[in-house]
Amino acid sequence: MSHLILPQPDRAVIARRDSIVADLKRLVGAAAIIADEVGRRAYETDALTAYRRLPLAVVLPSTTEEVARVLSYCHQGGIKVVARGAGTSLSGGALPAEDAVVVAVSRMTRILDIDYVNRIARVEVGITNLAISEAVKSAGFFYAPDPSSQLACTLAGNIGMNSGGAHCLKYGVTTNNVLGLKMVLVDGSIVELGGAHLDAPGYDILGLMIGSEGQFGIVTEATVRILRAAEGARPMLLGFDSSEAAGQCVAAIIGSGIIPVAIEFMDRPAIRVCEAFAKAGYPDVEALLIVEVEGSEEEITSLLQRIGTLAKAFNPRELRVSQSPEQSAAIWKGRKSAFGAIGRISDYYCMDGTIPLGKLAEVLVAIARICDRHGLSVANIFHAGDGNLHPLILYDANDPQQAEKAEQAGAEVLELCVAVGGCLTGEHGVGIEKRDLMRVQFNATDLAQQMRIKTVFDPKWLLNPAKVFPLEGRQEAQQEASLAAA
Amino acid sequence: MRSDVRPVDEREFAQILTQASADATTIEIKGAGSKEGIGRPMATAMRLSTRALRGLTLYEPNEMVMAARAGTPLAQLEASLAERGQMLAFEPADLAAAVAGEADAATIGGVFATNSSGPRRIAVGAARDHLLGVRAVNGRGEIFKAGGRVMKNVTGVDLCRGLAGSWGTLAVISEVTFKVLPIPEHTETLVLLGLSDDIAVEVLTTAMATPFEVSGAAHVQSPLVARLEHPGLRGQGLSVTALRLENFVASVAARKDKLKAVLRAYGEIHDLDHDNSLALWQELRQLSPLKGSDQPLWRLSTAPSAGPKVVAAIARYTEVSAFYDWAGGLIWLEILPATDAGAADIRRVIAAHGGHATLIRAAPEVRAAVPVFQPLEAGVEAISRRLKAAFDPAGILNPGRMYADI
DSSP states (O other), rough: OOOSOOOOHHHHHHHHHHHHHHHHHHHHOOEEEEOOOOHHTTTTTOOOOTTTOOEEEOOOOHHHHHHHHHHHHHHTTTTTEESSSSSSSSOTTTOOOEOOOOOOOOTOOOOEEETTOOOOTEEEETTTTTHHHHHHHGEEEEEOOOTTTTTBBBBBHHHHHHHTTTTTTHHGGGGGGGGEEEEEEETTEEEEEEEESOOOSSSSHHHHHTTTTTTSSHHHHHHHEEEESOEEEEEEEEEEEEEHHOOOOOOOHHHOOOOOOOEEEEEHHHHHHHHHHOOOOOOOEEEEEEEEEEEEEHHHHHHHHHHHHHTTOOOSEEEEESHHHHHHHHHHHHTTTTHHHHHHHHEEEEEEOBGGGGGGHHHHHHHHHHHHHTTTTEEEETTTTEEEEEEEEEEEEEEHHHHHHHHHHHHHHHHHHHHHBBBBBBSSTTTTTTHHHHHHSOOOOHHHHHHHHOOOOOTTBBBBBTTOOTTTTHHHHHHHHHHHHH | OOOOOOSSSSHHHHHHHHHHHHHHHOOOSSSTTTTOOOOSSOOOOOOEEESSOSSEEEEEEGGGGGEEEEEHHHHHHHHHHTTTEEOTTTTTOOTTTTTTTTTTTTTTHHHHTOOOOOOOOOHHHOOHHHHHEEEEEEESSSSEEEEEESOOOOOOOOHHHTTTTTTTTSSSEEEEEEEOOOOOEEEEEEEEEEEOOOOOOHHHHHTOOOOOOOEEEEEEEEHHTTOOOOOHTTTTTTTOOOOOOOEEEEHHHHHHHHHHHHGGGGGEEEEHHHHHHHHHHHHTTTTTGGTTTOOEEEEEEOOGHHHHHHHHHHHHOOOOEEEGGGGTTTEEEEOOOOOOTHHHHHHHHHHHHOOOEOOOOOOOOHHHSOSSSSOOOHHHHHHHHHHHHHOOOOOOOOOOSSTOOO
8 A cells, every 4th residue: 555646855955954953943942843764663653554765864842933943944945844743644744754844733732821710721732632621521511522532642633634523513623613813824823713712713724724635834832622522421222133224223323303413324234343452342233333322311312212212113123321420431432433443453544525414325325336346355334324334354564565455455345435426525624535536526626726725825835735625726826816816 | 785696506606616716707696585684895896696506415313304496485485494393493583673674584505605693502512513514606607515414524625614604705505415303393482570680690600500400581671672572571560581392291390490499599480381482582582672773773792791791891892682581692782873883892892801793783884994704813804705715716706795805
């Protein structure tokens, strides 16, 4: 796996490495620079490990002003910059380049303010996702987006990728939960967007920034919404003989006016692996739904009863409500550790397409067929409420042929998602991985408009190079936009 | 008066804009014109309406998604949703009452182009949070799309957010795809009467910090209460502080009791039943406390706890009447007429407390003379200019409606 073309690094920049490192040390102090090869190795990839590049240098700033100094310097010197949080990107969003400086915000972890009256927290974005919720937990609050990697991933990366999670059916994704940002533009200038209020004046630049995958600037601080947690929450398990029945059950639940806080789907291969790992008590069925509802004890009981009644129309093989906090924890542990559990038995390639729910059964059949044709097996995990599908294509990373097939099968799966009305990525981002597939979802005009926005923020295209946008058409967008701005 | 040109499809829009871009012909873009009186006055060579772009293009109730052409009347679209027990959860505010426009006339394109969101915004997000996909024609006359029809989509630059709230200055939105939600089975409202702004906002923010999913948190000062239609409230002569609970019947009942217990110390709490609640929140959504006046009207956005301080500070310069929504963070403020509609004082106060202010209602000559939208910090303004150029290099779309030369 690694068929994507990465541009030839700029030899002239690499030749200046020693002086660049010396300059960076002068700008932010030697303790904030990693220049030795062993140290840099730790930053050569992210969670898309098939691609690796040793960065020119790594900067670990502690303040917004340090980020500004580094960006200003790099901008003047024409040096590319790759922003990085915890490096958990599954799409290669934090993959470095040999001629690029990595700016990792992982030291910027302070909580600057927690304001329960206005229900906001202001934080530095190197903080982990879970740490925000932990900081406000004692007051009964939480930060809503909950990607599976929340123990490790930073808010910086969440903002970069507009991350979701299992509970975004009810609470939305990152862009719905961030009210303000402090960011450094490519030329080193510092800009603040939004704040403690619910909308920002002028254009929704905040909305453009979130999910911009490090293409537009480096975010250093954020004001996020914190929400009061429900009185309680409880999952139930619904097992079915077919994914079709499970999909119809999800539609029936939503159609009835109930919006559960989460509806997760697993197919038999995923169930078996997760059960072996977490001992969650998952039934061995063709398709399993984990449906979680929130509220008071009475509300939970009543909602789960309603859901149970609805589900009976689809002949569930298993219908079981969690009986204790321990059972609930085990049920979620199985789901949230699915990637890890499957990783214990096989290498896998994790896809992230989104599809219209009504196409679920058809898409699962087609995915099985695609993988079968490439001689690979697949396990499917699905945020069913919002249509975000994670097929995990199993392969042997030590077999280059299998790796190539996995990548090929993955591309076909994503093309299928787009063909049925969905999209390439629901929450992992385009990164390097899906860069060339963007043309499947967007035509040249769509992409040109996106690339003009990129040029607005980064006229020389120095930020997070070679990602998100196909390599063709970049120069045109750059020229047009600079003409228009002139 | 010039008549509106009504292109019949996206392609015709594209042809007209391509030509206009080449000729530098400036164009006012409008839907039904329900918000026509808002923004800086424009003197464009041409006026294009999206009204002929009508009709739902997709509705999948079980997937909570709908798509419609931009000129589809909001009322028609909401009626289609209601037939299936669904709604636009952000309950777009109807600004017509505030600016003496035609009530109930808004188009869905205009709703998203102005990011118009009502009381439920505080619980479920704004219009921009529900926008899943757009088709649009940029100032070059190019048709482009962004987003899609699925709930989770991070593929490419988020142009949906970029276009929401851009007031037709970047591109002509031709079709929108958006998330819809079930209409709650039951609605009730807790009302406290006669509270001062300070105490009222304390009540609202306290309620929002409970787990009971309050979906509306508003406070109307007594002079504005007198403009409500609701007979029971209008006659009280007191300020009204209202908290909305929506859910299944049993849940609302239980939550109401628990919320009352939390707020007991603030005085007597009155109940509005389901029908009365729907009537009140419909009025608040339609900005009925702001109707029938021609005094300058401002829309202020700030942190909820700062709301009463902002209002009190402005009241030192002029007579004010305030309607607070979003737990105090959104303030509709009427003031006495002044040559600059109070802009200098209001902007100075808001700068001290954080947030921003938009002049919603004022005579055209006033709106031409003072910044209607909040002046932007230099760095943000520079980005905004470049964004405008990236969509509309010839500067032909709604020129100057938001900011001079943008």
